[in-house]
């Protein structure tokens with residue numbers, strides 16, 4: 001049910017979250033309006049995600065429960081994995097530069113895709129609508 005093309009529609013507390021991540025105000029302003037689009041294709045335990053935004057286009061492939069490496073749009077490198085918990089995707093990623101943990105979830109709520117983020121005590125959400 002995650003399959004499809006999702007366009008970010010609104011953010012909640014994303015600026016504070018990015019600030020906690022150490023991202024400077026210039027980049028935060030741009031990132032708040034990055035027009036993020038994710039195309040999700042799930043086949044069994046495998047996910048193929050096409051990410052596009054004003055920053056970049058990126059193809060990501062992962063298998064549930066299997067660690068992989070990912071670089072955030074600002075270059076910050078993390079490694080971690082996604083797992084399914086009921087209908088919710090739960091991700092746990094560790095920054096390579098400071099070993100701090102970023103957790104994230106994806107869930108379908110009322111036809112929207114809600115992605116939550118937590119880093120170092122700060123929570124945020126990005127809410128996507130199906131294109």
Ligand code: MYR
Pocket residue numbers: 017018021023049051060070072073091093102104117
């Ligand atoms: C994916 O499933 O889309 C790829 C793996 C995602 C890893 C963790 C994503 C955290 C993104 C946080 C962005 C905030 C920038 C400060």
